[in-house]
Amino acid sequence: MEKKVCQYIEDNHLLSPGDELTVAxxxxxxxxxxxxxxxTLAPRLGIRLSAAHFHHGIRGAEADRDAEFCRRLCADWExxxxxxxxxxxxxxxxxxxxxxxxxxxLRYGYLLAAAPGKLATAHNADDNAETLLIHLLRGSxxxxxxxIPPRRGRIIRPLLGCSRxxxxxxxxxxxxxxxxxSSNAADDCLRNRLRHGxxxxxxxxxxxxxxxxxxxxxxxxxxxxxxxxxxxxAAAENRAGExxxxxxxxxxxxxxxxxxLLGLLEELGLEDPAWxxxxxxxxxxxxxxxxRLDLPGGRTVHRVYDRLCLxxxxxxxxLPELRLRVPxxxxxPEGAGRICxxxxxxxxxxxxxxxxxxxxxxMIGTLELRVRSRLAGDRLRLSGGAKSLKALMIDRKIPAAxxxxxxxxxxxxxxxxxxxxxxxxxxxxxxGEDALRVSWEGYDALLPEPRA
Numbered sequence: 146m147e148k149k150v151c152q153y154i155e156d157n158h159l160l161s162p163g164d165e166l167t168v169a170x171x172x173x174x175x176x177x178x179x180x181x182x183x184x185t186l187a188p189r190l191g192i193r194l195s196a197a198h199f200h201h202g203i204r205g206a207e208a209d210r211d212a213e214f215c216r217r218l219c220a221d222w223e224x225x226x227x228x229x230x231x232x233x234x235x236x237x238x239x240x241x242x243x244x245x246x247x248x249x250x251l252r253y254g255y256l257l258a259a260a261p262g263k264l265a266t267a268h269n270a271d272d273n274a275e276t277l278l279i280h281l282l283r284g285s286x287x288x289x290x291x292x293i294p295p296r297r298g299r300i301i302r303p304l305l306g307c308s309r310x311x312x313x314x315x316x317x318x319x320x321x322x323x324x325x326x327s328s329n330a331a332d333d334c335l336r337n338r339l340r341h342g343x344x345x346x347x348x349x350x351x352x353x354x355x356x357x358x359x360x361x362x363x364x365x366x367x368x369x370x371x372x373x374x375x376x377x378x379a380a381a382e383n384r385a386g387e388x389x390x391x392x393x394x395x396x397x398x399x400x401x402x403x404x405x406l407l408g409l410l411e412e413l414g415l416e417d418p419a420w421x422x423x424x425x426x427x428x429x430x431x432x433x434x435x436x437r438l439d440l441p442g443g444r445t446v447h448r449v450y451d452r453l454c455l456x457x458x459x460x461x462x463x464l465p466e467l468r469l470r471v472p473x474x475x476x477x478p479e480g481a482g483r484i485c486x487x488x489x490x491x492x493x494x495x496x497x498x499x500x501x502x503x504x505x506x507x508m509i510g511t512l513e514l515r516v517r518s519r520l521a522g523d524r525l526r527l528s529g530g531a532k533s534l535k536a537l538m539i540d541r542k543i544p545a546a547x548x549x550x551x552x553x554x555x556x557x558x559x560x561x562x563x564x565x566x567x568x569x570x571x572x573x574x575x576x577g578e579d580a581l582r583v584s585w586e587g588y589d590a591l592l593p594e595p596r597a
Contacts, residue, residue, distance in 0.1 A: 146178075146307060150182050150303050154186075165263070257300075273362060279335055373404065380408060445458075499564065505572060505581075
């Protein structure tokens with residue numbers, strides 16, 4: 146088995162001489178076998194080996210026993226060891242994750258922090274076959290049917306080419322100790338039911354079926370990598386500010402579009418997302434302009450008109466009414482930037498710039514200028530006539546949640562302009578006239594759509 150693992154490591158380029166490798170050691174048969182094999186191969190591979198164990202705060206005395214077993218085993222084998230502890234039930238209650246999801250998140254969070262280099266986990270060919278069956282039952286797409294990859298970031302799986310039977314044979318041959326997790330015997334989770342009831346039936350039909358599934362999964366992973374490259378380019382081409390263009394994504398071929406959406410879900414933090422979430426995200430592309438999709442773990446995707454954005458919608462706080470310093474700068478609260486006023490000659494402003502306006506000095510005179518949030522009933526006169534500010538903001542595709550943060554400029558109670566919307570043309574200076582230039586600067590992307 147040592148030769149088989151060494152060949153798998155070389156074929157998949159998992160390790161290089163000089164690598165620091167930490168083994169995720171649970172104390173069970175698989176992780177003990179992995180640690181023993183890598184300890185045997187370490188001089189040949191030229192790696193520095195250590196181990197780490199994580200106590201999830203569940204299973205009581207049995208978990209304490211496992212942690213002590215791992216500590217003693219590493220002491221006997223003269224392998225550097227580290228132990229981490231967490232509280233999976235508390236995290237699950239806080240985040241809404243299942244206990245298994247919470248335990249996994251805590252475990253990998255610790256193990257990756259404890260590993261100075263690469264992290265080796267003891268997933269084997271049987272684990273891969275079980276994972277494929279789980280993904281198939283849950284309606285996974287091609288990504289999930291690719292099974293467990295040999296590597297993901299700093300995580301490597303040197304035992305993926307070995308079956309559980311081969312691992313058991315190694316432990317028996319070498320007389321290696323282990324501990325048993327009593328929860329593995331219960332059929333209260335899908336993986337255990339498959340392991341105890343379905344896998345023996347499949348193995349009876351084809352004794353080599355775990356390796357057959359592994360080869361098929363490897364082919365699907367290769368095709369997945371190619372499609373993922375195409376999807377990454379398509380996602381970049383359809384980037385729109387802080388999100389992605391819904392129109393652009395809808396114009397893609399369905400296969401490529403779904404692959405792009407799968408990548409967005411993974412960017413959001415979902416690992417191997419079920420295909421039902423991809424379909425739900427695809428439906429969001431044709432939903433209303435303010436639609437949103439809530440996903441596991443408190444994750445959210447939402448639309449802002451034509452843009453698909455990851456995370457919850459942003460919201461702006463209402464602006465208090467403020468008197469502007471003229472000339473000078475007036476800071477706005479809540480990261481809404483500042484209003485800058487100065488007098489300039491020979492103004493050459495663009496009417497397409499909706500965050501800077503140049504007003505006639507002779508009309509402004511000594512009037513007191515103020516800014517505030519939009520109020521119910523506010524109307525602004527533009528070149529096409531007067532219209533409610535609410536309707537104008539909808540026309541400009543400013544999201545409802547952001548509208549309270551849009552400064553409305555007034556003079557003696559009259560609305561002169563709304564930034565991001567437009568200004569009353571009767572007050573605007575023509576090129577060449579003396580003007581008071583009023584600009585909204587430093588706002589934190591409160592206007593997501595291009596100003597035009």
